């Protein structure tokens with residue numbers, strides 16, 4: 274069996290839809306049930322519904338042979354896995370954003386609110402800007418609006434959340450898309466099956482482009 278960790282949500286549902294069309298369907302699969310594991314002996318696959326930010330944990334630890342994770346999660350957590358393919362789906366950007374009237378006062382550390390603390394630290398250490406991280410878990414856009422940070426480092430997809438909170442992009446620091454990640458030992462021992470799934474998934478994605 275090949276164990277596949279899918280990110281719960283629209284992206285995971287789309288990936289399942291593509292995989293099921295290419296022969297890796299699972300009779301009992303449902304996005305709406307509370308069940309989290311679905312197996313199909315005939316097609317030789319098991320799917321797990323996983324919180325998107327946890328996919329790389331399951332793949333690194335070998336509970337899943339392969340999984341789909343955003344480049345943001347891969348850069349934030351640096352899991353010890355192979356990144357096999359850019360699936361060119363789930364596209365968005367990691368950006369620095371701030372209030373419309375923001376100007377940077379270089380004489381004090383920049384207060385940066387984010388849930389992506391490693392990405393933010395790596396970026397600002399490269400630019401040499403002194404920062405203070407404010408770790409949040411969601412609704413990051415509130416931080417500059419309520420004055421607890423100067424900027425945010427967060428995902429921008431349509432830009433609606435920034436716009437509706439009177440924030441603007443200062444710079445884009447990472448282009449994000451979904452990646453197919455693979456457990457290192459599974460890649461060695463189940464190489465043929467994994468390469469087959471990867472090829473078929475990429476073909477299915479090319480067909481919809």
Ligand code: PRP
Pocket residue numbers: 410411412413414427428429430431432433434435
């Ligand atoms: C994400 C992200 C932004 C928003 C960007 O939040 O953190 O807040 O989506 O999307 P947009 O550019 O299309 O408006 P999510 O919905 O995951 O919730 P969160 O605030 O709890 O992180």
